[in-house]
Amino acid sequence: MxxxxxxxxxxxxxxxxxxxxxxxxxxxxxxxxxxxxxxxxxxxxxxxxxxxxxxxxxxxxxxxxxxxxLDSLAIHDFLFGDRVLDVGTGAGLPGIPLAILSPERRFWLLDSNGKKVRFVRQVVLELGLANVEPVQSRIETYRPQGKFSTIVSRAVAADDILRAPTAQWLARPGRLLLMKGRETEEPLDTSAFSAAAPRVHRLSVPFLDVSRHLIEIRSD
Structure with a gap:
């Protein structure tokens, strides 16, 4: 290599x-x-x-x-179930690293950017990742064939994810995982998912000095 x-x-x-x-x-x-x-x-x-x-x-x-x-892999232990949707995957992050580490799970990698989805498709082809399905679609027009046990997003704003039909896509029980930088004090409307308050986890990413947090929202 x-x-x-x-x-x-x-x-x-x-x-x-x-x-x-x-x-x-x-x-x-x-x-x-x-x-x-x-x-x-x-x-x-x-x-x-x-x-x-x-x-x-x-x-x-x-x-x-x-x-x-490593930033992608830092949320591995928070994955739930065997069907994972990565919203706004871009160049396949965090979906590709997580799929490599969890071949027993199936991953759908969603993005509207054609050149980035083409890259992800090439990665899937060259690396033989049978558990990954790239999807080119806008969030608001995406119509999945089934529900997901975990939905994760690294790049899309939390409010945009919560305004999207993600609650309809998430299985019960299920997990919505939002990867963020600094912890925000702004309240999030998670009523469509669960009455329980979101859980905020501080992530320690090796060799990375910037602040990283994970917002975990559970559907019960």
């Missing part, structure tokens, strides 16, 4: 592998050699495609390990 940019030599590739391994260990996740290999191949594709398609503002592969791979 070769990496674009700074990761064009075996030493740089080893550095990426070591950082990913150390970060996964810090998160308490056991990465097998094949799972780690798939994650690094996904990273290589993201670096390569990013040159032409501007999939992410992060250019440095070493930064991508923390800001994209």
């Amino acid at each position: 070769t990496m674009a940019g700074r990761a064009t030599d075996p030493g740089a590739e080893a550095g990426l592998s070591e950082r990913l391994s150390a970060g996964a260990q810090a998160l308490g996740l056991g990465l097998t050699a094949d799972r780690q290999g798939l994650l690094l191949r996904f990273l290589a594709m993201l670096v390569h495609w990013n040159r032409a398609y501007n999939l992410t503002a992060v250019r440095d592969p070493l930064e991508m390990v923390a800001k994209h791979l």
Whole structure:
């Protein structure tokens, strides 16, 4: 495997592998050699495609390990059930890393951006991810064929997710997981999901100094 940019030599590739391994260990996740290999191949594709398609503002592969791979994997233990929808997946985040780590689950990766969905489709094809289905659609026109046990979003604003028909898509019981930066004190209208208040979890992402939080909303 070769990496674009700074990761064009075996030493740089080893550095990426070591950082990913150390970060996964810090998160308490056991990465097998094949799972780690798939994650690094996904990273290589993201670096390569990013040159032409501007999939992410992060250019440095070493930064991508923390800001994209480990940040995505940090919510792994909050996943519930076996059907997961990633809303506004962009370049496949957090859906692709989570799908690689959880081959027993099925993931639907939803985005309206054609070039990003094309990238995700290519990742699915090249990595042989049989448990991932890319979907190009706007949130408001998406009509899923079934309900999801977990719905996750990393890039879409919380209010936009809550205004969308996500409550209709979520199974009962189910989990809506909203990945955010700084903790917000603004109240969220979660009445369509449950009478229980949202749970806010502070995430500690290895090699990432910025604040990260997860808003967990449960449907009962």
